[in-house]
Amino acid sequence: MIAQSGGPSAVINQSLVGVVEGLRGSASITKTLGARHGVRGMLENSIIDLSDVDQATLDRVAATPSAALGSTRDKPDHEYCEKVLEVFKKLDVRYLFYIGGNDSSDTCRIVHELAVEAGYPLHAFHVPKTIDNDLVHNDHTPGYASAARYVAMAFMGDSLDNRALPGIKLDVVMGRHAGFLTGAAGMLREREEDGPHLILMPERAFVFDEVLGEVDRVYTKLGRCHIAVSEGVQDRDGTPVAALLTDVQERDAHGNIRLSGSGALGDTLAQFISRKLTPEGGKAPRTRADTLGYAQRYWPDASPVDQREAREVGRFAASQALSGIESGSITIQRTAGPGSPSPVLDYAVDLHRVELSDVAAKTRHMPDEFISADGRGVTPAFCDWLRPMLGDMPRAGWL
Numbered sequence: 001m002i003a004q005s006g007g008p009s010a011v012i013n014q015s016l017v018g019v020v021e022g023l024r025g026s027a028s029i030t031k032t033l034g035a036r037h038g039v040r041g042m043l044e045n046s047i048i049d050l051s052d053v054d055q056a057t058l059d060r061v062a063a064t065p066s067a068a069l070g071s072t073r074d075k076p077d078h079e080y081c082e083k084v085l086e087v088f089k090k091l092d093v094r095y096l097f098y099i100g101g102n103d104s105s106d107t108c109r110i111v112h113e114l115a116v117e118a119g120y121p122l123h124a125f126h127v128p129k130t131i132d133n134d135l136v137h138n139d140h141t142p143g144y145a146s147a148a149r150y151v152a153m154a155f156m157g158d159s160l161d162n163r164a165l166p167g168i169k170l171d172v173v174m175g176r177h178a179g180f181l182t183g184a185a186g187m188l189r190e191r192e193e194d195g196p197h198l199i200l201m202p203e204r205a206f207v208f209d210e211v212l213g214e215v216d217r218v219y220t221k222l223g224r225c226h227i228a229v230s231e232g233v234q235d236r237d238g239t240p241v242a243a244l245l246t247d248v249q250e251r252d253a254h255g256n257i258r259l260s261g262s263g264a265l266g267d268t269l270a271q272f273i274s275r276k277l278t279p280e281g282g283k284a285p286r287t288r289a290d291t292l293g294y295a296q297r298y299w300p301d302a303s304p305v306d307q308r309e310a311r312e313v314g315r316f317a318a319s320q321a322l323s324g325i326e327s328g329s330i331t332i333q334r335t336a337g338p339g340s341p342s343p344v345l346d347y348a349v350d351l352h353r354v355e356l357s358d359v360a361a362k363t364r365h366m367p368d369e370f371i372s373a374d375g376r377g378v379t380p381a382f383c384d385w386l387r388p389m390l391g392d393m394p395r396a397g398w399l
Contacts, residue, residue: 001093002050003035003042004129005074005100005107008067009143010302011310012099012129016069017062018314019097019127020050026322033093038072038100039080039107042087062311065298075103081110088115088122095123095321099314101130101141102361105329109356112327123321126329126356127314131297133180136364137354139334142310145303145389147174147296148184153394154292156188159195159226160396166224167286168215168273171196172266174296176232179203179366181296183378185228187386188393195226202232203366204375206241212276214376219277219285231265231291241265245272263291303391309349316351328353329360338384347388 002019004012016034023029032050035041048069061068076084088096088111098108105126112124128135131147151173162169173182179201186199197218200206218225233241245268266289274287309332317330331352340346370382 001033001035001042001047001088001091001095002069002097003038003099004067004069004071005038005098005104006071006129007101007131007297008065008071009129009131009297010065010146010299011142011306012066013064013068014062014307014310015099015127015129015142015314016067017058018311018316019099019318020053020058020314021311022315022318023095023322028322029095033091034069037070038074038098038104039076039084040072040074041070042084043080045087047091063302063307065300065302071100076107076110078110078114081107081114084111085114085118085120085122089120094121095125097125097127097314097317097321099127099129101128101132101135102359102363104129105135105356106360108327108329109360112356123325124327124356125317125321126359127317128330128332128359129310131181132175132178134178134364135329135331136359136362137329137331138364139332139349140389141332142306142313143297144180145306145386146299146301147181148187148386149301149303149306149390149393150296150299151181151184151292152187152390155185155196155226155228156394156396158290159189162195162224162226163193165286166222167288168219168225168227168270168277169195169287170227170229170266170270170273170289172229172231172263172289172291174292175202175230177202177363177365178232179230179371182228182230183366183370183382184386186378187383187390188396190396193222195224196228197222197225198376199228199378200233200376201230201366201371202234203371205236206233207236208272211376212273215273216277229265229269241269245269263289266291303389305347305389305391313351320353325353327356329356329358331359337388338381 036046108126115122133144242265270289278284336346336348
């Protein structure tokens with residue numbers, strides 16, 4: 001049984017196809033099933049047979065963004081997972097491959113522990129996916145590089161737009177707890193005057209007066225200011241800024257304040273900055289905001305490195321299961337890159353298995369060496385780390 005969960009990505013289907021390919025030809029596999037919309041499809045018997053899908057179709061699906069099987073935001077508890085296990089028993093499912101992020105790894109863990117308690121032979125593997133890059137024990141995760149590629153190019157274009165029609169511009173980037181994706185906004189900066197001039201991430205407290213002071217300083221110097229803001233920025237008490245700026249707080253299925261798909265954070269921040277920086281009796285600065293939104297995760301221009309690694313991760317999960325290992329989460333570890341003579345050309349990774357409990361329900365954050373000393377930018381170390389994962393990138397020209 002293969003399923004996908006959580007926010008889709010530009011390469012999640014590469015991992016799906018990688019698992020299917022890795023299982024083909026095995027004498028122990030009689031049928032390969034796909035559950036539509038994750039665990040929900042398992043309970044609703046929305047299941048398809050992937051056993052005989054031809055290679056041409058698989059290759060086309062692999063190169064297609066979003067989740068071909070459909071996804072889910074369900075966060076199963078033990079009772080929910082017991083029902084999933086009962087479905088597996090009825091269908092004689094002996095292998096589970098769940099493609100997703102933190103919550104998906106935890107679901108995989110619970111189902112496997114229940115199977116062990118029941119004496120039911122089940123191999124359960126978590127196949128990593130998250131554009132947030134917040135899975136522990138991973139150098140990076142499938143989906144991240146493609147989203148980072150989109151963010152980097154979007155900010156390059158918006159910086160040029162802001163240069164042509166100067167003003168204060170905010171762009172809100174996905175990332176509830178980790179700033180890896182927002183950090184990518186600065187990857188194509190070549191000159192000090194290029195935007196974004198401020199990169200605000202969840203790992204550093206958002207202090208309104210300090211941020212306002214930095215915006216004012218840049219705007220006074222350049223006549224414009226371009227700002228990258230993570231949707232998950234929070235104050236010193238850990239309260240999301242989005243919750244401080246609006247009384248309307250829609251929550252998701254997990255009880256979290258909904259951050260993605262809403263322009264509230266960008267709009268209210270823009271209004272706040274404009275109001276504070278308008279001189280008494282004077283003209284307000286031209287202030288605008290955009291929320292990059294869901295395009296970050298589905299844009300059909302994936303990083304070639306990300307595509308390759310996502311497929312390999314799926315194949316590796318299948319090989320680990322077929323070798324007799326009962327469970328695990330697959331991780332990507334870098335073996336060469338930053339610090340080597342040619343960080344891009346020498347880039348290399350290895351795949352490893354770790355215990356499900358080592359990854360499940362845990363969150364990785366941007367390390368301190370990736371964040372500038374003032375907390376409002378990224379370091380050269382971050383750029384060296386990310387650059388080889390992005391593929392060929394454009395360069396701007398100026399007059």
